[in-house]
Amino acid sequence: LKAVLLIIGDEVLNGNTLDTNSNFAAGLFRENGIHLSNIITVGDSRQEIIDGLEYAFSRGSLVISTGGLGPTKDDITKATVAEYFNTTLTLSNEVLETIRDRYEKRGIPMTKLNENQALVPVDGKYYINPVGSAPIFRLKKEDKTYFALPGVPREMQYLLEHIVLPELKNEFMKEIILQENIMTIGIAESVLASQLYSIEELIEEANTLDHYFKLAYLPQLMKVKLQLTARGKDEAYLTEKITEFKNLILPIAGEFVYAKENITIEEAIGNLLKERNATISCVESCTGGYISHLLTKVPGSSSYYHGSLISYDNRLKTGKLKINTNVIETKGAVSKECCFDMTSGGLEFLETTYILATTGIAGPTGGSDEKPVGTVWIGVGNKDRIETRRFLFSRSREENIHIFAITALDQLRRFILGLPLRGEEA
């Protein structure tokens, strides 16, 4: 099944909207064994949409469009697609009722324009939209299958996953697809690949006409997701093999594995803390609240995240954390000594199980030969032990802040699990 995404929207072509729907769809398709062959973005005009559909169907038999299903006169996807498929639009009373209900519940008066959203193609199939007012619909012509989705990311992504995907699975995909993820941090993709070379060969040898296995490396900043996919008919066999491969990879990726399922490092930290009934606090300088933000954007984080002091100004370091002014004057705020004192001072000041401290130079200015931009000291500790390590990254300010934070979370993971810490001791 070859799929093509047709993104309809002037707002994407004029740069006002970053298209995140394509990336969501691409990931969902990969996980479900659907081959996405192209993404085509066109403007909100009849001719653009018609040409786009023409080209899209020349590349794949499944076309999914996003956008242009709203109530205003710019939203011409429905009429144009009906024209392309030689059909007309008709008012669906069922859809009209659900839209009216939706407006009533929100206490907003429904306008004549909204009624247009209840129009559906005569020859197609439509589906009520449980998360918005535009119904989605589907059309067929010979071997061509088409779905129209709204462009609002929250709606599009929900509908693709919960309505379109089940339909596609039901109709086109008779195979079972299993997936296992191994999440690593702090090891380069190329290093992992060379260590897993023989296992990749094993995986390749396991491929038969009926059963297909694959290991993919999905790198992100500081992290690599190892994704095992198994596809075929015999679920028991697929499960057995994918588990076997996973168990071969885990000891090799070893201490770099932060989770055996698809979660973020901050979620993994949350799980470690919950298991131990422990809490975390931070003393952030150069990361300026970003570690705290990562930790607290996880739902339920209030059960283990205690709070933080962002000691940006040195007066907060000396005033609240009781760091000796002499340390800052002689060694500087970006120093092993200051980092140690921030960690120990934070333990006392914030009264939690674990503490994470950062002091560094995010840039773009403020560096020196001795302490270049990108230098960071990361401290981690509990009541028994405090460790500090130095790292050097050289990116833009925002990327440095991001990498400092991710690295700090990895140090905390290693500290909690008793694994060797990374970075330089001096």
Place this chain on the structure above:
Amino acid sequence: LKAVLLIIGDEVLNGNTLDTNSNFAAGLFRENGIHLSNIITVGDSRQEIIDGLEYAFSRGSLVISTGGLGPTKDDITKATVAEYFNTTLTLSNEVLETIRDRYEKRGIPMTKLNENQALVPVDGKYYINPVGSAPIFRLKKEDKTYFALPGVPREMQYLLEHIVLPELKNEFMKEIILQENIMTIGIAESVLASQLYSIEELIEEANTLDHYFKLAYLPQLMKVKLQLTARGKDEAYLTEKITEFKNLILPIAGEFVYAKENITIEEAIGNLLKERNATISCVESCTGGYISHLLTKVPGSSSYYHGSLISYDNRLKTGKLKINTNVIETKGAVSKECCFDMTSGGLEFLETTYILATTGIAGPTGGSDEKPVGTVWIGVGNKDRIETRRFLFSRSREENIHIFAITALDQLRRFILGLPLRGEEA
């Protein structure tokens, strides 16, 4: 000049990489009067690239591709494009030397594979890449113009802005383009549009064959950028008219204008504080460090951002900010009283000019009928005055955190400038 972007990369089609280059290019094109007609994403295969080029040139006379210029065998853009343009590749000693220099400076040994990056098309024009090792190049055929850029966002975006755009301006764009931005926050696009209706008419009436003026509404979460564009030959006239329009819009958008140039609200806050030699600190609860992160990601923020307390756990509210346990027990942590005490406690505890405090329920759980998910109290104060206001938003946890933070920054702006605050007093 009609442009088409050709995004080459399996990593985009399998969902591993979110394509941000297109959005960057689209914005840059809009600002410079280049019409982006389509974006086409294809995989790293010879046939896909050839078909993509074919289609792209059927849509516009300028095609810019990204990706596939690296040193590995997956990187086939250069050879394929040469084939499409009926030319061959040749080794450029100039490029080879710059690549060798680059590697030497970084102390990395150069491999045979990297030498491939010094190949350039015989019939084209190439440009040394100052931010990476792949040179960019340009080819022409009849009225078709083509540029190849690497896919790494940092490189692609630099090269597009600093090499490709000046070339295009030089060759194709004989007109002068002026732009003025008015940044608003807290007012809906539709409200702004109705208030600016008569000015839009004025702008339209000013259009002649030689001079073109436009007002665009570019909405983002809580914000709308008003962008005035003037295009034509007579710079003095364009400047006079665009200034006239801007001066008509400013008093109407009034207190919702946070900047008269293209900057973020956190940058605008930074400017206000620098002008006043003032500092800001935060007491963050539900925003969990995100306000501090927004403030500190601005370069130079250490001159006005003092530091923050993230008082997630109520023990930090009572312990550090001296909030009466009774207040939290009877009114709750998400209450006007607690917010007031966080603001006044923070002023004392953090010793800065201005303080910003947040306490609310980001969700997805923790809400009640009386205090639903999305409720937030925002406090703002200085030594003379403390104000607290309540807001209700209903989004996902991450979006709520984002909106809470942006709204808090806008309250601070209003507080500093003596403008009426937004939100409910009780």
